[in-house]
Amino acid sequence: MSGTATTLAESGATGPDARPAAAAAPARYRFVRRALNAGPVLALILLCLLFTVLNSQFLTVGNVRGIADASAILLVLAVGATFVILLGGIDLSVEGVMASSSLVAVLLAANDRNGNDLGYLAVLGGVATGALFGLVNGVLHVRLRIPSFMVTLGTGAVGIGVATVLFGGQPPRLLDEGLRDWGIGRWAGIPRVVFIAAVVLALGYFLQRFTKVGRYAYVIGGDEQIARLSGIPIARFKVAAFVVSGTAAGLAGVMAAARLGVGDVQIGSGQLFATITAVVVGGTLLTGGRGGVLQTLVGTLLISVLANGLILSGVSPYVQKAVQGVVIVAAVAATMWTARNRIRVVK
Amino acid sequence: MSIRTPVRRVGRRMRAAVVVAAAVSLAVTACSSASDDDTSSGTAKSKEDIVLVEAIRSLSNPYHANWAKGGQFFADSVGMQVQVLTDEGDSQKQLAQIRSLLSGDKTVVLNVDPNTSSDTQAIVQAVKDAGGYVVTQWNKPDDLQPWDVGDNWVAHISFDGTVSGYEIAKKLFEAMGGSGGIIALQGILDNVPAKQRFAGLQKALGENPNIQLLDQQTAEWTRNKAFQVTQTLLTKHSGKVKGVWAANDDMALGALQALKAAGLQGKVPVVGIDAVPEALQSIKSGTAGYVATVSSDAFWQGGVGLALGYQAATGELKVSELEQKDRAFYGKQFVIDKSNVDQYLTPPEASAYTSDWTDPFARNTGPIS
Numbered sequence: 059m060s061g062t063a064t065t066l067a068e069s070g071a072t073g074p075d076a077r078p079a080a081a082a083a084p085a086r087y088r089f090v091r092r093a094l095n096a097g098p099v100l101a102l103i104l105l106c107l108l109f110t111v112l113n114s115q116f117l118t119v120g121n122v123r124g125i126a127d128a129s130a131i132l133l134v135l136a137v138g139a140t141f142v143i144l145l146g147g148i149d150l151s152v153e154g155v156m157a158s159s160s161l162v163a164v165l166l167a168a169n170d171r172n173g174n175d176l177g178y179l180a181v182l183g184g185v186a187t188g189a190l191f192g193l194v195n196g197v198l199h200v201r202l203r204i205p206s207f208m209v210t211l212g213t214g215a216v217g218i219g220v221a222t223v224l225f226g227g228q229p230p231r232l233l234d235e236g237l238r239d240w241g242i243g244r245w246a247g248i249p250r251v252v253f254i255a256a257v258v259l260a261l262g263y264f265l266q267r268f269t270k271v272g273r274y275a276y277v278i279g280g281d282e283q284i285a286r287l288s289g290i291p292i293a294r295f296k297v298a299a300f301v302v303s304g305t306a307a308g309l310a311g312v313m314a315a316a317r318l319g320v321g322d323v324q325i326g327s328g329q330l331f332a333t334i335t336a337v338v339v340g341g342t343l344l345t346g347g348r349g350g351v352l353q354t355l356v357g358t359l360l361i362s363v364l365a366n367g368l369i370l371s372g373v374s375p376y377v378q379k380a381v382q383g384v385v386i387v388a389a390v391a392a393t394m395w396t397a398r399n400r401i402r403v404v405k
Numbered sequence: 406m407s408i409r410t411p412v413r414r415v416g417r418r419m420r421a422a423v424v425v426a427a428a429v430s431l432a433v434t435a436c437s438s439a440s441d442d443d444t445s446s447g448t449a450k451s452k453e454d455i456v457l458v459e460a461i462r463s464l465s466n467p468y469h470a471n472w473a474k475g476g477q478f479f480a481d482s483v484g485m486q487v488q489v490l491t492d493e494g495d496s497q498k499q500l501a502q503i504r505s506l507l508s509g510d511k512t513v514v515l516n517v518d519p520n521t522s523s524d525t526q527a528i529v530q531a532v533k534d535a536g537g538y539v540v541t542q543w544n545k546p547d548d549l550q551p552w553d554v555g556d557n558w559v560a561h562i563s564f565d566g567t568v569s570g571y572e573i574a575k576k577l578f579e580a581m582g583g584s585g586g587i588i589a590l591q592g593i594l595d596n597v598p599a600k601q602r603f604a605g606l607q608k609a610l611g612e613n614p615n616i617q618l619l620d621q622q623t624a625e626w627t628r629n630k631a632f633q634v635t636q637t638l639l640t641k642h643s644g645k646v647k648g649v650w651a652a653n654d655d656m657a658l659g660a661l662q663a664l665k666a667a668g669l670q671g672k673v674p675v676v677g678i679d680a681v682p683e684a685l686q687s688i689k690s691g692t693a694g695y696v697a698t699v700s701s702d703a704f705w706q707g708g709v710g711l712a713l714g715y716q717a718a719t720g721e722l723k724v725s726e727l728e729q730k731d732r733a734f735y736g737k738q739f740v741i742d743k744s745n746v747d748q749y750l751t752p753p754e755a756s757a758y759t760s761d762w763t764d765p766f767a768r769n770t771g772p773i774s
């Protein structure tokens with residue numbers, strides 16, 4: 059599914075007998091759809107070329123590895139966030155969830171604060187923390203009808219609060235070398251976190267393409283009224299999307315703890331903005347219904363390449379943030395350029 | 406909303422009544438707040454009328470957590486409670502929290518670490534208007550002085566960043582053997598400490614022509630950012646980075662992890678500032694390559710700010726009689742490396758500071774120039 063505004067038939071919502079209408083659409087429409095999705099990819103290729111020209115070190119093995127490493131945690135976060143954004147909602151709790159899950163994971167594994175040594179169960183604990191926050195987000199959003207913006211803002215603050223209590227004034231250090239190796243070690247020259255991110259991406263794509271959670275996310279995001287009228291149990295799938303996002307944030311928190319060697323309340327600082335930017339720049343609409351995890355991959359790479367390239371090309375640190383802002387606005391404008399006539403409502 | 410709720414029209418009499426009620430309540434509020442202002446400024450207060458407040462960035466970093474503990478040491482010494490406000494780096498939130506505390510009826514003694522220099526004026530003005538006493542630390546605009554604003558702004562304490570940045574740079578160069586390339590991780594570029602510490606580094610670089618500054622980037626005081634930036638810089642200048650200078654310990658610790666990931670742990674010396682416990686342990690172990698840090702003694706900072714304000718509020722300290730050099734001064738800094746790290750490893754007892762609470766100016770090393 060290439061993710062443009064789809065009819066119910068194309069999204070497969072009407073049951074196993076409906077043939078994907080994509081095969082029946084004229085070739086012209088398929089080409090236009092491909093071209094619309096090419097914007098971010100073109101921007102990425104352009105940026106890479108630009109930075110290679112400015113500094114030949116950009117395309118070296120070491121640097122590409124560094125970019126992949128820097129993108130891994132962001133990609134995990136962004137894949138999870140994609141499902142919520144596809145619904146038309148948003149998940150602002152990622153920083154709080156990362157903080158809590160990193161502390162839970164470190165305090166359960168071998169650390170310098172207490173005598174626990176649960177190894178991989180600690181990872182499970184951290185991820186489960188994230189899933190729990192996601193569940194709370196989803197249930198509050200659906201049952202109490204609080205906008206996702208508000209709910210996730212609140213749970214994010216709760217996450218920071220829980221993390222601060224667990225933190226106790228000083229970051230507990232992760233002493234489990236096996237887990238630390240997952241954060242900074244390599245397999246066949248590729249950082250292990252990149253493998254984790256790749257697995258998460260594959261799982262995300264599977265969810266998006268082949269399960270109801272993914273396919274109905276498009277429907278609900280495209281037009282919730284129509285989805286409701288056609289009898290889809292919206293509540294269930296909304297909660298599921300938030301759980302996916304929370305679980306991803308939990309995993310990202312554990313990965314960050316493994317990388318930095320501590321559980322820290324500030325471990326997720328700055329990640330919220332980066333995550334949402336990665337999803338939006340990739341081509342997923344904030345209003346929902348269009349986009350996907352592959353687009354998010356492109357968006358994540360765009361951000362990492364940009365941050366890395368600006369340092370490599372020697373742009374003054376006083377100006378970098380401004381340049382990043384300009385490039386991101388330009389990238390989003392380029393993505394939306396051909397579609398701007400079709401988008402009638404801009405929020 | 407039920408459709409059956411009848412829509413009532415507000416009649417003329419009703420509207421007139423509402424207007425009169427609003428006018429009366431406004432007048433009453435105005436009268437009562439005007440009378441409050443007259444009684445609270447200038448006169449000496451007793452313990453029951455004073456409330457002690459700390460306003461810091463957050464409790465989730467060891468530096469500010471120690472600050473809060475120091476404040477508790479002082480509060481215990483005078484038998485009072487202390488309230489801690491955290492703003493998580495949000496200037497508006499800091500000001501709003503302080504304002505809401507000031508609107509109570511007790512005299513506020515505030516020890517604040519303003520989020521940025523631009524916030525200081527609004528904060529001290531709000532405290533002055535409410536008749537409280539404030540001590541600011543670290544950030545204030547260069548042209549704004551406590552004696553210009555009044556006696557309610559008791560003092561501004563800072564630490565000469567050029568000294569600390571310079572001292573750790575010297576320790577770093579020593580560990581590098583006097584020559585090689587270094588990278589510098591700066592704090593938030595707008596902060597006074599960030600600018601001062603970097604100036605200290607540049608002064609040390611001027612004195613050591615065999616050391617080159619390969620690159621300098623901001624890691625915004627955080628560990629996470631420092632990890633990513635260091636990773637990129639290690640690639641950009643691969644093989645040439647022989648030392649890392651970071652403007653605070655959090656960033657230095659992030660850089661350390663990036664060095665570990667690149668297989669360079671222990672081979673490239675790192676320095677920072679703040680003396681957080683993790684950094685001290687790293688210096689002690691000697692294997693990580695962490696060479697030096699600087700302590701401004703966060704415990705002292707947390708307590709002395711309250712001590713000065715408390716003494717001013719109770720009349721023990723006559724602010725109008727203080728010299729300018731005691732109203733805006735630099736505190737003492739301690740350079741910590743392997744040779745003296747042991748004495749800093751254990752957290753201090755409250756008793757270590759009792760003399761500082763009675764003489765808050767004991768660590769005054771000079772006026773802020």
